[in-house]
Amino acid sequence: MRNQIRDEIESGRATTIVTRFPPEPNGFLHIGHAKSIWVNFGLAEQFGGRCHLRFDDTNPAKEEQAYIDAIQEDIRWLGYEWSGAVRFASDYFDQLYAWAQHLVREGKAYVDDLSPDEIREYRGTLTEPGRPSPYRDRGVEENLDLLERMRLGEFAEGSKVLRARIDMAAPNINLRDPILYRIRHAHHHQTGDAWKIYPSYDFTHGQSDAIEGITHSLCTLEFEDHRPLYEWFLAQLPVPSKPRQTEFARMNVNYTVTSKRKLKLLVDQDVVDGWDDPRMPTISGLRRRGYTPASLRKFCDMTGVSRAANVVDIAMLHFAIRSDLEDNAPRAMCVLNPLKVVLTNLTADHDEVFEVPGHPAREDMGTRRLPLTREIWIDREDFMEEPPKKFFRLAPGKEVRLRNGYVIRCDEVIKGDDGEIDALHCSVDFDTLGKNPEGRKVKGVIHWVSAEHGVPVEVRLYDNLFLDEAPDRDKDADFLDHLNPDSLVTVTGIAEPALANIEPEARYQFERVGYFCADRHACRDGKLVFNRTVGLKDSWAKIQKKQG
Template sequence: MTDVPARGNNFVAKIIEEDLASGKVERVVTRFPPEPNGYLHVGHAKSICLNFGVAEQFGGGCNLRFDDTNPEKESQEYINAIKEDVQWLGFQWQGDIRFASDYFDQLHQWAVELIKAGKAYVCDLSPEDARTYRGTLTEPGKNSPFRDRSVDENLELFEKMRLGEFDEGACVLRAKIDMASSNMNLRDPIIYRIRKVHHHQTGDKWCIYPTYDFTHGQSDAIEGVTHSVCTLEFEDHRPLYEWFIESLPVPAQPKQYEFGRLNLDYTVTSKRKLKALVDDEVVTGWNDPRMPTISGMRRRGFTPRSVRNFCEMIGVTRSDGMVDVAMLEHAVRDDLNKNAPRAMCVINPLKVVIENLPEDHLEQLTAPYHPELDLGTREMPFTREILIDAGDFKEEYSKKFKKKLTPGNRIRLRQGYVLEALDYDKNDAGEVTLVRAKLIENTLGVDPEDGIKPKGVVHWVSASHAVEAELRLYQRLFNNPTPDKGDADYKEHINPESLVIAKGWVEPALANVTPESNFQFEREGYYVADRFDHTSEQPVFNLTIGLREDKALQKA
């Protein structure tokens, strides 16, 4: 991918560089291990860029592994979406896609070994009693009354769990560590639960499933992961990660490193809350362009390059922090400004009749898609009747409106001729409905020979050849910078104008563009042909971002 920073200069990259230089590591292997229980969001994009990025930077590889230990909330839809998101961002995992469920047999065997070593036991405490026994942050926990069961009894009970002889919630398998530990994660954590549900990968083979903490480190070890990079909320889990690695005959010794997660203002990234937005039909789906999901940003018109540049801009630190969403908006605006083709769309149309042209006049003007890049050209039909934006005409000339079309004043049509307004018609409400003008001859691409230069440039389309398109004008989904803070329901901060449907008249060349084609609609904003709904018969364009930063919106 061009124009994307190829090398990171963050603390993870420095650790890897030192490990390679010292010979501690021969080849870097990282992993991206999402749970397939929802679509990936912008925070995951940061993790993807970090894990795949450092692997690429140092000539290693990154595994894509699905942490599928909770089949009740997982689906193939999420798996497919995650794979697509990773590839859309421009990354490719090494080897085959991996699943934590690939290792269920080995994990079960290791759980049995922990029991045999006296380091795990079957506990019959109810969930409520288990919480009481666990203690608090200021008070130590106390041992379960089932903690001292014999190895043989635990082996027998665990086998009955595996065979489905107990109901869900009847018992769990716990690691035997230290109920008085100051780290709550070491207070005899659960490592297996009974879940009598069908699994999307293993079918009905298992009715017990390992927990994330028991699965994660051992999966890393099986895959030979050298640097297990995760977000900061797992820092307190690292001692447990290391306890399992040290207590089991794993084939490798991966190390866990934590970085600050991405928090954006005006945004919610909790999967639970995002799913509620979908389920409650606040949005149209996980890929709604207002959602902070990668697929939502993609449909909105964000480019892979802009998302990766944003992740590079915010950097990788050891602490959490709030990032201004304006940085993300700047990244996409900057990328589209440099790379998006230009085209014209009139949203608030006003007809202009060029009276010194014949009624059947049709001229094909050729215009480049970009003033600096070689993105090809398109033909723009120029006819006697054209549409301009109503805001580009004023009834009376003034210095304030000197770049507008006014009677006796001249403007240039973008990529076209110079026009001079002659007169106009108004309806009973006093609104201008039609402008009559004349074309100044021999002014295609040059100034008028009489020396009276046009004051401004306006965008336009042919009234008879323009194609009507649906414009989806997206804004931020929330009108509060911290929608999920405090006691109020985050849904109370939904922006009622986050989506406005409008009409626009676009150049005919735009009707046949492929979905996901980005454009700068000159003087209107950056738009994208909708990924799913755009067709030549019914063009649909989504507003990605305005041409310039909206200061008022930033203060909202």
């Protein structure tokens, strides 16, 4: 696509590139929209052109101002800005209606009284031609009168439509007298009650592009079969410009659904906590989970632009954010499943402080202070009473290094009346700070937090929302049957004191655990809530290595 536009510019066939991003305001944007935003805004930026934001607001029954606001916020968060004011297809309703009248006068459109079911029946199939409606040959004056009465609201919804008169035997079903206007007695968020009829997407889109002087109408492959109709309207109407439609493959990611209808169902049935739930593939959900604008743009760049439909491995998305946060997220320690350790050879008032880097490779991130006290927390997974041969963490009589601190040895396991481990008694080797004494190797390194100074945090461990790679593969089955019951596990952890006063959306690598983000909504009034963005394990890098 870039090469095509470059050739057009070099040959003089194009001067200023004008693209557009035309979402329907009937839901939040998802990862597929991020790809379209990246394509449209990115190409305009690359070639010194403009990109418009235009809402395709032709179905008021499903549209809300909240969606309009969220879409604008998502685009800006991704780092893009549209050219000029926000545009709406409804801005052009008067012109579109005038062009509909033009088609009627030219004998290329008519008012049809067939019901929706009858229209589908008359349209035919992929192997059989359609049949003309009995109302197809109405006269021009009658059609104009009926159309105007439709506009004024004299007829019930579903009783009449305006259709183009093209070819009921066309191999492309989209050309078999498509619908231009439907009756909708619905209040519109932009035009109020001025209209009782609303144009179809096919009739609106190309003409809106022409009005705005769009040069490249870039859309996904499902609109390829609609391109002949797009071009037919432009050829039949006195439009001010002739944009060209070009298609590319849409973004499909495994373990995910991107159908707005299905995403809305997840929200309406309280399967998730709203459109920006961190398990949702929406841009706002990915943001709340901890993804960065740079990581989503990197992901789009990695997947590229082609006409070949494919499904992207979600591990590639994880790689994009992991590589960003590896370089840019400060480090911290947080114990998710706390087990108390008493360092018996420290006094009760021992309060030693280690000054450690905020990031191992970023001096600009400064340092942080880690207090060591007699009692600390470690993760229960870092201790085993009867460890297997290659368990290099803590065990009775074994040693590990506290990250950024001393080597300790487990001397005694303290259990409660129920037989469960309550605490470990360990001793500190004070000669091991920052070095390994000759003749003694300590392979294990574990993270820890001072019991006295640590701060409690709610940690939400998010996983894929679906267990199946293609949850909506079977059109006859319910995609909700593939929900992952463990897509959200909430634990109470203990974090190092440096995290006590962080801002919402602050991102950290919890050392040895993964990458986490302070929840943009719940992290308020002293409450600390972290969402797991992604783990430390890089499965995509392993996949690439195997393929390489």
